[in-house]
Amino acid sequence: MSEIAAPSMIKVIAFQLMDKEYAFPVHQVQGIEKLIHITRVPGTVPFIKGVINLRGVVTPIIDLRNRFNLPEKEYDEQTRIIIASCDDIEVGLVVDSANDVLDIPKSIIEPQPDVVGAVEAEYITGVAKLEKRLLILLNLERVFK
Amino acid sequence: MEVNQYLEVFIDESKEHLQAINENLLLLEKSPDDLAIVNEIFRSAHTLKGMSATMGYEDLANLTHKMENVLDAIRNHKLHVTAEILDVVFSSIDDLEAMVQDIAAGGAGKRDVTDIVDKLLKIENGETVHADSSAQTEAAPSVSPSSAVKYDEFEYTVIQQSKEQGFTCFEVEVELRADCVLKAARVFMVFEVLEKCGEVIKSTPSTEELESEQFDERFVVTLITQEAANDIESKVKKVSEVERVAVSEFVAQPLDTGEAAKEVAAASAPAPAPTASVPKKAEKQEEPKPGKQAAVSNKTIRVNIERLDILMNLFEELVIDRGRLEQISGELNNPELNETVERMSRISGDLQTIILNMRMVPVETVFNRFPRMVRQLARDLNKKINLEIIGAETELDRTVIDEIGDPLVHLIRNAIDHGIEMPEERRAKGKREEGTVKLKAYHSGNHVFIEIEDDGAGINKHKVLDKALAKGVVTEEQAASMTDNQIYELILASGFSTADTISDISGRGVGLDVVKTTIESLGGSISIEAAEGAGSTFLIQLPLTLSIISVMLVEVEQEKYAIPLSSIIETAIVKKEDVFNAHTQQVIDFRGKIVPLVFLEKIFEVPKESQEDDFYSIVIVRKGDKMAGLVVDSFIGQQEVVLKSLGNYLSNVFAISGATILGDGQVALIVDCNALIK
Structure with a gap:
């Protein structure tokens, strides 16, 4: 079978958080940025790290580790901000590292098994097993809420 | 035809034309005999009709056409302008506006307008029954004796006008072969041929029915062309599977008898045009010229405001880089580099001015809807009101313009409803019966001022105070120490309405406090001056632009915050021992006034790092008459x-109203002082 992205395939961006790989559809990605200065915004929920200047547009930043109740980690050289958009909202997501862009067949996406880890099920649309990798597919709309 | 790309232009232009009609109608009401104004209105209406017909909005075209007939009658001295006629024309404008709105919102522009059409027809016929009028001729549905095709008035007018311009109108009857398989395709080919010869104005059955093959073998196409009947016949016959083609000339015969018929009989031409429409056509040909000249002298393009925002964003990035370049060239100290960077700085400075100016719009765009509103209100309330507009050309930022409309409507309604007295009352007071409302806009410094002045009853100080006390807006103690202006401003407080009876014009209880809130949210302020019996003035002060503001940058620990200069009174450095405790609140004595302190690091939960020193750096800010001292670490x-x-x-x-990007590319938050002062 050829590797051409048929409608049965879905293109996702995969990124690392702790020891797990997460993914969401690539059409929701506006860009990937290296870490730049984040201005803290007081009086917001803890997972909103603040705002950055994204080429003249003030963009809010969500720390995904914090959002998923994972232990915090110092930002380093690998840390990336994935600019994602969903329903007219543009938000940057802080991740440990951005891995790659993959085509995955829709057929291998399975509903989340009962126990996957600390992440609560509400953000997860399914999991996909790809060779030796396990991708956890995210529902951005729920992540933003 | 692909019309989507023209839709935006159509909507914008329709709105402009409707606005022009509105304005001119108001002028016409003042000088009913000025035919130049009628011509102006007619021209706008005519363009609107043409545009909407082209875009396929039949209802819009139809109503405009009816309105045009009435205007035409006025123009030809068959009707006299009366308030009643204008009322009907105004309400048809309302309908037209509603249809355009509907189209803009993605609708089909359909609306039930039979009522208003009836009224227009009545006006049109009311005075023209006896005289032979073009209006009547047009209104009469005309059926050619030779044809079964029925034309509506609009099509009929088109046919007549084209005849006057030397075109002939043919009815082309086409019969397809009974065994024709793809009827719709043949119809399409026939249409293609005919459209090359001239203009197809109608087909029976309609094009939709033809396309879906809902017809027998026969259909009739009405064509306006300069070609001869034989040529058309032979051309259509070249389409295969066409059984028979019959081309007959359509003769438009007016149905009215009497004088008109006599004139028709006298004219031996085969296609007699009603005499009344001849001068009309002549005028029409002359009319477009001045319009075109005006268009040439004022070339504009429409740009989406979003694009300007993007341009602005990109430009800011450029400015940040410019700052870095200046710094680098300063360090390198290379004369050539310095010179180039300096030049670039100057050019980008000019560019900035231009970009900012592009966003400026004259307040006219807001003001121009008021004359109409005032007229309507004056009629509803039986008051006589003259609205004067001064300085409509004053420019304001687009963002401010968008917001300022509603507050102004509120204030004008207020002035007319509560300010201006009834004519009898005014006469009794020795004033002119006609009240005046003055709307004035002007620049001053970095601000734009808008004044709404009326020569009405003014504000009754005691009534306001009593009411404020009764409603609990102020206490007795506060009331005793208030100045007149402070008392007047109470009417802007929430939960206040001075009208004895609640009318639907204003005084719904939500009233003026909304105005105040809106204006303050725009970074402006509002004040009132009044003299009882002589009128009142509302003065609105607005920033020139919302997109650029002056701020004071301060540092709180490692974080930078911007405080709008408009709310800062002054800065001070105060020794710790000068801070008093009033119950739980820390306060300072600032020039004899007790000012509460607000610690920004506590409000904003700033992570604490440095040691406290013996002094507080304080920014004194105000909201109205109240003050507060914001404690920060240092002023930048x-x-x-x-x-x-x-x-x-x-x-x-x-307590954060927005953000800004500093010279180093970082984001700084802007403090909303209004939220920090209760």
């Missing part, structure tokens, strides 16, 4: 910054 300085929103995701952050 004053700066002009570009205001940015935090976006949809982070709406409603407490």
Whole structure:
């Protein structure tokens, strides 16, 4: 079978958080940025790290580790901000590292098994097993809420 | 035809034309005999009709056409302008506006207008029954004796006008072969041939029915052309599977008898045009010229405001880089580099001015809807009111313009409803019966002022005070120490309405406090001057632009915040021992006044690092008459910054009104002082 992205395939961006790989559809990605200065915004929920200047547009930043109740980690050289958009909202997501862009067949996406880890099920649309990798597919709309 | 790309232009232009009609109608009401104004209105209406017909909005075209007939009758001295006629024309404008709105909102522009059409027809016929009028001729549905095709008035007028311009109108009857398989395709080919010869104005059955093959073998196409009947016949016959083609000339015969018929009989031409429409056509040909000249002298293009915002954003990035370049060239100290960077700085400075100016719009765009509103209100309330507009050309930022409309409507309604007295009352007071409302806009410094002045009853101080006390807006003690202006401003407080009876014009209880809130949210302020019996003036002060504001940058621990200069009174450094405790609140004595302190690091939960020293750096800010001292760590300085929103995701952050990007590319938050003072 050829590797051409048929409608049965879905293109996702995969990124690392702790020891797990997460993914969401690539059409929701506006860009990937290296870490730049984040201005803290007081009086917001803890997972909103603040705002950055994204080429003249003030963009809010969500720390995904914090959002998923994972232990915090110092930002380093690998840390990336994935600019994602969903329903007219543009938000940057802080991740440990951005891995790659993959085509995955829709057929291998399975509903989340009962126990996957600390992440609560509400953000997860399914999991996909790809060779030796396990991708956890995210529902951005729920992540933003 | 692909019309979507023209839709935006159509909507914009329709709105402009409707506005022009509105304005001119108001002028016409003042000088009913000025035919130049009627011509002006007629021209707008005519263009609107043409545009909407082209775009396929039949209802719109139809109503405009009816309105045009009435205007035409006025123009030809068959009707006299009366308030009743204007009322009907105004309400048809309302309908037209509603249809355009509907189209803009993605609708089909359909609306039930039979009522208003009836009224227009009545006006049109009311005075023209006896005289032979073009209006009547047009209104009469005409059926050619030779044809079964029925034309509506609009099509009929088109046919007549084209005849006057030397075109002939043919009815082309085409019969397809009974065994024809793809009827719709043949129809399409026939249409293609005919459209090359001239203009197809109608087909029976309609094009939709033809396309879906809902017809027998026969259909009739009405064509306006300059070609001869034989040529058309032979051309259509070249389409295969066409059984028979019959081309007959359509003769438009007016149905009215009497004088008109006599004139028709006298004219031996085969296609007699009613005499009344001849001068009309002549005028029409002359009319477009001045319009075109005006268009040439004022060339504009429409640009989406979003694109300007993007341009602005990109430009800001450029400015930040310019700052870095200047710094680098200063360090390198290379004369050539310095010179180039200096030049670039100057050019980008000019560019900035231009970009900012592009966003400026004359307040006219807001003001021009008021004359109409005032007229309507005056009629509803049986008052006589003259609205004077001064300085409509004053320019304001687009963002301010968009917001200022509603507050102004509110204030004008208020002035007319509560300010201006009834004519009898005014006469009794020795004033002119006609009240005057003055709307004045002008620049002053970095602000634009808008004044709404009326020569009505003014504000009754005692009545306001009594009411304020009764409603609990102020206490007796506060009331005793208030100045006149402070008392007047009470009417802007929430939960206040002075009208004895609640009318639907204003005084619904939500009233003027909304105005005040809106204006303050725009970074402006409103004040009132009044003299009882002589009138009142509402003065609105607005920033020139919302996108650039002057701020004072301050530092709180490691974080930078911007405080709008408009709310800062002054800065001070106060020794710790000069801070008093009033119950739980820390206060200072500032020039004889007790000012409460607000610790920004506590409000904003700034991570604490440095040691406290013996002094507080304080920014004294105000909201109305109340003050507060914001305690910060250090002052950085004053700066002009570009205001940015935090976006949809982070709406409603407490005490933060927005953000800005500093010279080093970092984001600084702008403090909303109004939220910090209760």
